[in-house]
Amino acid sequence: MDFIVGILNYAVFFAITAGIFAILCLGLNIQWGYTGLFNIGIAGFYAIGAYTSALLSGPPPGPMDWRVVGGFQLPWPVGFLGAALVSGFIAFLIAIPTLKLKEDYLAIATIGIAEVIRLVLKNESWLTNSVWGIKHIPAPLSSLIERSISLFLKKNPDLPFWLQKLFSNAYNFFYLGLVIFILIILYLVSEKMIRSPWGRVLRGIREDELATATAGKNVFWFKMQAFVIGAMLMGMAGSLYAHYARFIDASSFEPFFGTFLIWVMLIVGGSGNNLGAILGAFIIWGIWAGTEFFTSQLGLTGYRAASLRIIFVGVILEIILILRPRGILGEEKIVSLILKQNKKGG
Amino acid sequence: MEDDLNPLLKVEKIKAGYGETEILHSVSCEVKEGEIVTIIGPNGAGKSTLMKAILGLLKPTQGRIIFNGKDITGKNPNQIVREGICYVPQSDNIFPSLTVEENLEMGAFIRKDDYKNKIEEIYEIFPDLKERRKTKAKKLSGGQRQMVAIGRALMLDPLLLLLDEPSAGLSPKLVQVIFEKIEKINEKGVSILMVEQNARKALSISHRGYVLVMGKNRFEGSGDAILNNEEIGKLYLGE
Amino acid sequence: MILSRIPQLVVYGCVSGSIITLGAIGLSLTSGILKFANFAHGDVMATGAFLALFFLFVLQKIGLPSTPLHPLSFGLPLIFAFVLSMLTTGGIAVAIDRVVYKRLRTTGSITLLIASVGVAFVLRNTLQFIWGPDPRYYIKKIQKSIKVPFLGIRIKPDEIFIIIIALFLVILLHLFLTRTRTGKAMRATSDNIDLAQVSGIDTENIVKWTWVIGSALAAAGGVLAGIENKFITPSLGWDMLLPIFAAVILGGIGNPYGAMVGGMIIGLSAELSTLFISTSYKPAVAFIIMIVMLLIKPKGILGEE
Numbered sequence: 001m002d003f004i005v006g007i008l009n010y011a012v013f014f015a016i017t018a019g020i021f022a023i024l025c026l027g028l029n030i031q032w033g034y035t036g037l038f039n040i041g042i043a044g045f046y047a048i049g050a051y052t053s054a055l056l057s058g059p060p061p062g063p064m065d066w067r068v069v070g071g072f073q074l075p076w077p078v079g080f081l082g083a084a085l086v087s088g089f090i091a092f093l094i095a096i097p098t099l100k101l102k103e104d105y106l107a108i109a110t111i112g113i114a115e116v117i118r119l120v121l122k123n124e125s126w127l128t129n130s131v132w133g134i135k136h137i138p139a140p141l142s143s144l145i146e147r148s149i150s151l152f153l154k155k156n157p158d159l160p161f162w163l164q165k166l167f168s169n170a171y172n173f174f175y176l177g178l179v180i181f182i183l184i185i186l187y188l189v190s191e192k193m194i195r196s197p198w199g200r201v202l203r204g205i206r207e208d209e210l211a212t213a214t215a216g217k218n219v220f221w222f223k224m225q226a227f228v229i230g231a232m233l234m235g236m237a238g239s240l241y242a243h244y245a246r247f248i249d250a251s252s253f254e255p256f257f258g259t260f261l262i263w264v265m266l267i268v269g270g271s272g273n274n275l276g277a278i279l280g281a282f283i284i285w286g287i288w289a290g291t292e293f294f295t296s297q298l299g300l301t302g303y304r305a306a307s308l309r310i311i312f313v314g315v316i317l318e319i320i321l322i323l324r325p326r327g328i329l330g331e332e333k334i335v336s337l338i339l340k341q342n343k344k345g346g
Numbered sequence: 347m348e349d350d351l352n353p354l355l356k357v358e359k360i361k362a363g364y365g366e367t368e369i370l371h372s373v374s375c376e377v378k379e380g381e382i383v384t385i386i387g388p389n390g391a392g393k394s395t396l397m398k399a400i401l402g403l404l405k406p407t408q409g410r411i412i413f414n415g416k417d418i419t420g421k422n423p424n425q426i427v428r429e430g431i432c433y434v435p436q437s438d439n440i441f442p443s444l445t446v447e448e449n450l451e452m453g454a455f456i457r458k459d460d461y462k463n464k465i466e467e468i469y470e471i472f473p474d475l476k477e478r479r480k481t482k483a484k485k486l487s488g489g490q491r492q493m494v495a496i497g498r499a500l501m502l503d504p505l506l507l508l509l510d511e512p513s514a515g516l517s518p519k520l521v522q523v524i525f526e527k528i529e530k531i532n533e534k535g536v537s538i539l540m541v542e543q544n545a546r547k548a549l550s551i552s553h554r555g556y557v558l559v560m561g562k563n564r565f566e567g568s569g570d571a572i573l574n575n576e577e578i579g580k581l582y583l584g585e
Numbered sequence: 586m587i588l589s590r591i592p593q594l595v596v597y598g599c600v601s602g603s604i605i606t607l608g609a610i611g612l613s614l615t616s617g618i619l620k621f622a623n624f625a626h627g628d629v630m631a632t633g634a635f636l637a638l639f640f641l642f643v644l645q646k647i648g649l650p651s652t653p654l655h656p657l658s659f660g661l662p663l664i665f666a667f668v669l670s671m672l673t674t675g676g677i678a679v680a681i682d683r684v685v686y687k688r689l690r691t692t693g694s695i696t697l698l699i700a701s702v703g704v705a706f707v708l709r710n711t712l713q714f715i716w717g718p719d720p721r722y723y724i725k726k727i728q729k730s731i732k733v734p735f736l737g738i739r740i741k742p743d744e745i746f747i748i749i750i751a752l753f754l755v756i757l758l759h760l761f762l763t764r765t766r767t768g769k770a771m772r773a774t775s776d777n778i779d780l781a782q783v784s785g786i787d788t789e790n791i792v793k794w795t796w797v798i799g800s801a802l803a804a805a806g807g808v809l810a811g812i813e814n815k816f817i818t819p820s821l822g823w824d825m826l827l828p829i830f831a832a833v834i835l836g837g838i839g840n841p842y843g844a845m846v847g848g849m850i851i852g853l854s855a856e857l858s859t860l861f862i863s864t865s866y867k868p869a870v871a872f873i874i875m876i877v878m879l880l881i882k883p884k885g886i887l888g889e890e
Contacts, residue, residue, distance in 0.1 A: 038695060038698075040702070097876060097880055098876070100880070101879055101880075101883075102883075103694070103695055104621065104622045104694055104695070104698060105834075105879055105883065107622060107624075107695075107698055108622060108830050108834070108875070109875075109876060109879065111624075111826065111827060111830075112827055112869075112871075112872035112875060112876065113872075115827055115868060115869070115872060116869050116872060119865060119866055119868065119869055122865075123863070123865045123866070255823070256706065260702065260706055263699065263702070264703075267699070303713060303714075303717055303718050304714055304717075306710075307710035307711070307713040307714035308710075308714055310706055310707075310710040311706075311707050311710045311711060311714070313706075314703045314704070314706045314707035314710070315703075315707065317699070317700075317703040318685055318700060318703050318704070318707075321689060321692075321696055321699065321700050321703070322685070322688050322689065325692065325696060401783065403779070403783070422782075423782045423783050423785075424782060424785060424787060427783065427784065427785040428785060432783075433783050435779070435780065435783070438777055438779070438780065439780060440777075440780070441772070441773045441776040441777055441780065441781075442776055442777075443772060443775075443776050444769065444772055444773055444776065448769055448772075448773075451766075451769060452769065452770065452773045452781070452784050452786065453784055455766070455770060455784055455785050455786050456785040456786075498784065502785065
């Protein structure tokens, strides 16, 4: 029984993180899957959302902190919404100069943006407390729930041990419910938007920007909306992460977890498909967790295990790109009638 | 060496296109040794597609292409060039950042011998290029670029030269010059197959011609016959 | 007061610019011919740096005398390791092309870009798996800089070496591109790959050469970075990616000479920027220059057509 409880608790942890990644994937799907905007700076918006939420809902700076702002200890929904709005706003500012760029150039630009955001988060310690991060970020309703649980446990001291263990992790069950709830809402909203005329314009932009522009649509403005909305989702994911991990610093959002992994998730799941985005998140996170088990069996730890696991994910990406680029649920690319000639390799 | 019975190039009922779209629906033509043959027709007739199919940039889905006694259907441009067919595309037909002389050198890339003489020959045909041999091709005028393009294709002493709209974008005076050069090249023994919008001028120097409409053969005859044909004249010759 | 710091910053800028240039040339060449932004190029530089470490270790083990060649801080082993690393890295790049990029050539530049990001992570983590994330050293001793009279600057002999080697490699490349058949074919293929094929050039072979040369130069840049910084870590490549891209865009993709100019400009700007902004934001300078360039003149300063 103990064993099952252990598994259950791990499953909850797994599902919460996968769910947060799924929200990031949904955001990227709006930007890239539907509109064709290549964003390698996901980690930036993720981080902005997390820090905003932490500063709004988190504790005031402690005596040892470099940080001097924030800590308004507002209720979590404020932090959550704030994360979305600030992320979206920063995306808006960034988009103004960069959205005109062609795909490859936009990709390069977004790397630069992510880098600038990373530098700011690392150096402006008055804002972020730099590498020492923000601690003790409160989790929504945690005190209420945890108090109720401990009261309940006190009233029932004879409960079997495994049940006690289950209940003491009850908060995370609640948090999982919160994450899944938000995920489902965002999924439904996303689907609604995509099937609307607005969504069709986005797809038109991805398939043939010139034609869409000629049809009279203000392409730039549509791209902007897609970019900002996607970034807002990423900010929301950041908030959910911050209040779950309860501690963030610059290294929580490094390129692999903050950006690369999400790309792999979306591509494997199928870009251009919201369900694919969610599926990809869970599958790849599952594979990632699986590799941990695998490397521990090999007796590897620390950076060696981490590196091997990352190599494994990288190889998976290459295999998918070569063998099934549309991913599991992605649509077949529409082949336009006026093809460029195939180049013969000789 | 070909005898009179077998043409140098024989295209037999080929079908070809891009992806799902078929452009050429069973097209045939031939070029005898020493001839200038012109293909005319309205836009979208498939003239350029025919050239690309002969050259191997497109693989025909049906039919055969026989050159100099060999079946070259479906071969790569690399190989076809070595058989003796050289091609001047309609656009993007020079290496802009290379000098005139370097462009010609690239034309001779697969030659194993010393091709300095060949370069001088080209300069004989196109004296304008000689004084600009060290100039980057992108700095040349339209007419000079066309000369570089044709010169590059001649570097391999081709048996057959494919020209895709050699007069495109040129002033009337230059058009005249280019066609004179084409005749001169032919006199040296190079057979020529060209596609042209400037039908009248092209046919006037051609031995024979084909009219291609919507991917199908519509007419075939000597240059004069096509020029004098009223029906064709009304429909396709225009200016 | 501030003006007096400029000459020294120019020295630093020339050194870092030389390193960036070597990375940028390779990136410009491969991106120009294959028409995609190769995000793994920085990690190719890192691979070169670590391969040199490996060869250095091997050569020292088999007894090659490692007495420093005065006034440099290193001896023959590193020099040989340098060359061996360039060759090996070139080979590895061709292998990567064969296994990954070649299969994706017809799928479009974005797929290749994503694939190259994957390659970047695999390369970097392979280095980390083997050597770990901590700094590794070619030479342990710190070299003293010498004072140059008249100009009022200090420079280390190693730094002079870096600039000279970079210059040497650049000149070698120039001669290759303008005096050899293959070099001219490379320029031709970069201009117009279809026409190159139609002229009989074996463009697949040219692509191979491009990978070899571009990656060998990248490896050189990586090793020189190791000599300059005194240590190398697996992440040095990804860190260099932004300045290298900025240099390539500045000079115009596909234009190796532009990349040279771009590299020096980026190096110098980054150093000179410290007159006005904090050094922790130095990487951002390259980014700003790049964005400005992309918005005003995307084809680069020496841009084509």
